[in-house]
Amino acid sequence: MTKPKVLISDKMDPNAARIFEERGCDVDVITGETPEELKARIGEYDGLAIRSSTTVTQEILDAATNLKVIGRAGIGVDNVDIPYASGKGVVVMNTPFGNSITTAEHAIAMMMALARQIPQADARTQKGEWPKKDFMGIEVTGKTLGLIGAGNIGSIVASRALGLKMKVIAFDPFLTEERAVEIGVEKVDLDTLLARADFITLHTPLTDETRNILSAENLAKTKQGVRIVNCARGGLIDEAALAEKLESGHVAGAALDVFQTEPAKESPLFGLPNFICTPHLGASTTEAQVNVALQVAEQMADYLVNGGVTNALNMPSLSAEEAPKLRPYMGLAENLGSLVGQLAHGNLTRISIEREGAAAGLSGKPIEGAVLAGLMRQYSDTVNMVNAPYLAKERGLDIRSIRHEKEGVYNTLLRVTVGTEDGDRSVAGTLFGAEAPRLVEIFGVRIEAELEGHMLYIVNEDAPGFIGRIGSLLGDNGINIGTFHLGRRTSGGEAVLLLSVDQAIPADVVKKACALQGVKVVKPLSF
Numbered sequence: 011m012t013k014p015k016v017l018i019s020d021k022m023d024p025n026a027a028r029i030f031e032e033r034g035c036d037v038d039v040i041t042g043e044t045p046e047e048l049k050a051r052i053g054e055y056d057g058l059a060i061r062s063s064t065t066v067t068q069e070i071l072d073a074a075t076n077l078k079v080i081g082r083a084g085i086g087v088d089n090v091d092i093p094y095a096s097g098k099g100v101v102v103m104n105t106p107f108g109n110s111i112t113t114a115e116h117a118i119a120m121m122m123a124l125a126r127q128i129p130q131a132d133a134r135t136q137k138g139e140w141p142k143k144d145f146m147g148i149e150v151t152g153k154t155l156g157l158i159g160a161g162n163i164g165s166i167v168a169s170r171a172l173g174l175k176m177k178v179i180a181f182d183p184f185l186t187e188e189r190a191v192e193i194g195v196e197k198v199d200l201d202t203l204l205a206r207a208d209f210i211t212l213h214t215p216l217t218d219e220t221r222n223i224l225s226a227e228n229l230a231k232t233k234q235g236v237r238i239v240n241c242a243r244g245g246l247i248d249e250a251a252l253a254e255k256l257e258s259g260h261v262a263g264a265a266l267d268v269f270q271t272e273p274a275k276e277s278p279l280f281g282l283p284n285f286i287c288t289p290h291l292g293a294s295t296t297e298a299q300v301n302v303a304l305q306v307a308e309q310m311a312d313y314l315v316n317g318g319v320t321n322a323l324n325m326p327s328l329s330a331e332e333a334p335k336l337r338p339y340m341g342l343a344e345n346l347g348s349l350v351g352q353l354a355h356g357n358l359t360r361i362s363i364e365r366e367g368a369a370a371g372l373s374g375k376p377i378e379g380a381v382l383a384g385l386m387r388q389y390s391d392t393v394n395m396v397n398a399p400y401l402a403k404e405r406g407l408d409i410r411s412i413r414h415e416k417e418g419v420y421n422t423l424l425r426v427t428v429g430t431e432d433g434d435r436s437v438a439g440t441l442f443g444a445e446a447p448r449l450v451e452i453f454g455v456r457i458e459a460e461l462e463g464h465m466l467y468i469v470n471e472d473a474p475g476f477i478g479r480i481g482s483l484l485g486d487n488g489i490n491i492g493t494f495h496l497g498r499r500t501s502g503g504e505a506v507l508l509l510s511v512d513q514a515i516p517a518d519v520v521k522k523a524c525a526l527q528g529v530k531v532v533k534p535l536s537f
């Protein structure tokens with residue numbers, strides 16, 4: 011058998027290459043190439059091991075004709091087009107915990123450096139100025155730290171900050187009261203955090219919900235004299251707005267490890283006296299780099315040599331026998347989880363996953379994993395079908411799997427119900443034939459739709475003329491409708507419209523749809 015061939019395309023601890031070789035792979039380490047060079051080379055490899063410098067685009071994936079697995083030695087996978095990789099059958103893995111302590115420590119180091127202006131004082135002292143009068147710092151003891159995102163890294167930051175005798179508050183829609191108590195933080199909403207925090211640190215993935223979470227509007231809601239640290243992802247803060255707030259003195263200091271565009275060669279923040287930064291060094295310690303290098307090489311070699319799957323973001327762990335029967339249900343389950351995750355807002359406290367008819371005869375765990383992965387992918391890019399149930403339980407979500415062997419209207423059905431602050435919300439789907447998944451119910455309304463690509467969910471008053479109005483709005487904005495699905499609670503009552511469209515719907519079009527007569531809810535969805 012020919013040996014699988016792996017390319018390590020980013021700077022990685024040498025242990026990775028050693029492990030690949032020991033586990034029966036050929037390995038090349040070629041770093042710093044341009045996208046064109048990588049595109050020309052990638053066709054010969056079965057595995058690609060990366061950190062954050064390589065961006066795996068559709069173009070690279072199209073050229074990667076032999077590629078079977080991409081391994082990210084780290085957490086964030088926003089540099090990999092995962093949906094496209096999934097379409098190409100390429101497994102994407104990450105190492106969800108190997109660098110979390112290190113990154114949390116970097117955030118704490120940045121916070122302390124801000125409090126005492128250490129980089130600025132160091133630079134001037136080394137110039138021979140001895141500027142003792144210019145640097146009056148603040149204590150962190152007794153100050154309030156506001157965490158935006160309290161997952162792995164956020165909760166480690168919390169524990170370190172509590173050790174520094176800070177009061178810690180956190181905004182995270184997936185943080186339960188119980189988990190908040192467990193990690194010693196007070197759960198608050200975003201506006202409360204902005205108003206109360208003396209320091210804000212960010213620890214979320216970059217998603218549609220978190221992009222620009224510190225926008226100009228939200229920065230204006232922060233406390234006078236706040237200090238801000240971002241060691242998560244660049245797009246979380248509006249950098250121009252932050253620069254204005256630093257110049258006006260409203261924000262007393264900011265420390266960034268990550269930038270909207272990396273490598274950051276210029277920025278409105280550069281040169282401001284109360285700004286400090288590092289070049290995406292959050293994960294750069296010997297310990298973390300050994301951890302992630304060993305882990306990624308072990309996981310990738312295991313997959314390439316033995317077919318074992320660990321920490322995959324786009325593939326469930328399945329036995330060879332069950333796999334063909336379960337596969338169509340997995341896609342349906344993940345989409346139903348994703349649908350409730352995208353539509354049911356607020357704090358989710360419980361979820362039930364019901365299998366009815368033929369589905370009751372299948373193993374519940376992979377289906378549960380797929381539903382939870384779909385649900386939690388809205389909140390975390392480290393989630394996969396293996397770790398989703400664990401993460402959900404850790405965050406206090408009450409999970410129930412229920413089997414009903416008796417068939418209902420459909421000979422096979424999956425139903426997902428979440429408990430929210432506004433009551434239970436339920437969606438259900440079936441398989442047409444053996445393979446074709448369909449949504450058949452959404453929040454009590456019967457509807458029949460394929461969940462695929464970009465979609466638009468609308469709840470409106472059931473009255474004549476609405477379909478024409480929404481059709482014209484999308485048409486006028488150059489948005490092509492693929493499929494159109496209607497359902498309603500009662501004639502003249504509430505109607506649901508689910509459209510598939512050929513592109514993501516821009517925010518201004520969503521706003522105009524909200525303003526149409528009779529509209530109650532508009533939500534763009536993606537699957």
Ligand SMILES: NC(=O)C1=CN([C@@H]2O[C@H](COP(=O)(O)OP(=O)(O)OC[C@H]3O[C@@H](n4cnc5c(N)ncnc54)[C@H](O)[C@@H]3O)[C@@H](O)[C@H]2O)C=CC1
Pocket residue numbers: 084085086106109110113158159160161162163164181182183184185213214215216217219220241242243267268290291292293294388389390391392393
């Ligand atoms: N600077 C660096 O070198 C590194 C940066 N990172 C970044 O740190 C991020 C966090 O990592 P982990 O804590 O391990 O991930 P995690 O998945 O354990 O935690 C992320 C948390 O963000 C929360 N969240 C999601 N959407 C939110 C929203 N709209 N508002 C508030 N909270 C929200 C989630 O519920 C979750 O608790 C990663 O996604 C990665 O982008 C990670 C490692 C190194």
Ligand SMILES: O=C(O)CCC(=O)C(=O)O
Pocket residue numbers: 061062083084085086087109290291292293294
């Ligand atoms: O590999 C690195 O240096 C960056 C790590 C990172 O950003 C991540 O793990 O999300």
